[in-house]
Amino acid sequence: MLRSKYLIRRFFYTLSNYGISATLKKIYKTCFYSNKIDLDKLNIPNNLGLDDLFLKFGTDKGSLDGKKTYDFLEKNKDGEKKFKSYYEWINRNNPRNFEYQFGLNFTPYYEKYLGPLRDKSLKILEIGVANGHSVASWFYYFPNSEIHAVDIKKKHKFLYKGKRINYHSLDCLDNVAVRKFITKNNNFDIIIDDSFHEQPAITNNIKNFYPTLNPGGIYVLEDFNTADHILKIERKYNEDSGKKLMHRWSILTSEIFDYIKNKKMFKHEIFKEDDLKYIFDTIDRVEVHDLELEHPWASLGFLFKKKN
Ligand SMILES: C[S@@+](CC[C@H](N)C(=O)[O-])C[C@H]1O[C@@H](n2cnc3c(N)ncnc32)[C@H](O)[C@@H]1O
Known part of the structure; x- marks a missing residue:
């Protein structure tokens, strides 16, 4: 149902923007070829650093945010977009030749912690x-690795394919579906959570996915300080009037990282005592980077699992 609605919308969008012949060509391509961008066949120079790759493909993880620039790129004087598709955009000659908004600037941290594992x-x-x-x-930064991609969105929203890429449409808050996924796809060396940056998703994902890390594995949580920000304001507002917050998610994620770092038990709706014991027994170290000074909601937490 969702897919047909999406296709109908795409049909009218393409027809009104590019005319009947381009629309028919697109329908032909969609029916007879995969319209996903094949990463095994893209001609990406192998000297690109991580920040260049982030910019080229347009995630906001890098110092600049390529995706938003593509979305809002001006049309030329004939009313056509400068790039007709994401494929053309990725192949742009000079990726830095545009006006970009700032990205989250995670590159130095990813290079520091994940760079040594690259090959x-x-x-x-x-x-x-x-x-x-x-x-x-x-995919390009880790040329020998298998990558599993999870999102609540249906597969047709995912623009890429590649021999080393597996896409899974999954709601990470649906614990039954997550169990099934884990039974099938255990175990990982690196897990990056860039999904729903709020409680209870943050803790639910650590509870479910941290145990699936191999010894020596790394669990990364992005952008948790947006939720922390709001909670801090709410806390202060109450404290200033002598009140105490009573709702279920009143622990900051940064405090949870501190508890884990110090192996100190705490009461939590999602983490039970056994979950925390498992984390305390297997954790090697915790590194938290609040990057607020660089970008209003940039933050990164790394959980390093013991090697054995
Ligand atoms: C910030 S975007 C990811 C951006 C991407 N990692 C990048 O760097 O280009 C967050 C994604 O989390 C997904 N998401 C939100 N809630 C989710 C859930 N409950 N389960 C799985 N994915 C979810 C959204 O659909 C969205 O695509």
């Missing part, structure tokens, strides 16, 4: 991949 043969999972721009970047 290994790993199993990587990203939860929350949208149209796949970060997955495409990881």
Whole structure:
């Protein structure tokens, strides 16, 4: 149902923007060829660094945000977009030749912690991949790894394909579906959570996915300080009037990282005592980077699992 609605919308969009002949060509291509961008066949220079890859494919993880620039790129004087498709955009000659808004600037942190693992043969999972721009970047950054991409969105929203890429349409808050996914796809070396940046998704994902990390694996949580920001304001507002917050998600994610770092038990709706014991027994170290000074909602938390 969703897919047909999407196709009908695409049909009228293409017809009104590009005319009947381009529309028929597109229908032909969609029916007889996969319309996904094949990463095994793209001609990406192999000297691109991680930040260049982030910019080229347009995730906001890099210092600049390529995707939004593509979305809002001006039309030329004939009313046509400068780039007719994402495929053309990715192949733009000079990726830095546009006016970009700032990205989250995670590159130095990813290079520091994940860079040494670049050439290994790993199993990587990203939860929350949208149209796949970060997955495409990881595909080139980790040339020997298998990448699993999870999103609540249906597969047709994911723009890419590749021999080392597996897309899974999954709601990470649906614990039954997550169990099934994990039984089938265990275990990972790197897990990146860029999905729903709020409680309870943040903790639910750590509870479900951290145990699926191999020894020596790394769990990364992005952008948790947006939710922390709001909670801090709410806390202060109440405290200033001598009140205490009573709702279920009143622990900051940064506090949860501190509890884990110090192996200190805490009461939580999602983490039960056994979950926390497992984390405390297997955690090697925790690194938290609040990057608010660089970007209003940039933050990164890394959980490093013991090697054995
Ligand atoms: C910030 S975007 C991901 C961006 C992508 N990682 C990138 O760098 O280009 C967040 C994604 O999380 C997905 N998401 C939100 N809630 C989810 C859920 N409950 N389960 C799985 N994915 C979810 C959204 O559909 C969205 O595509």
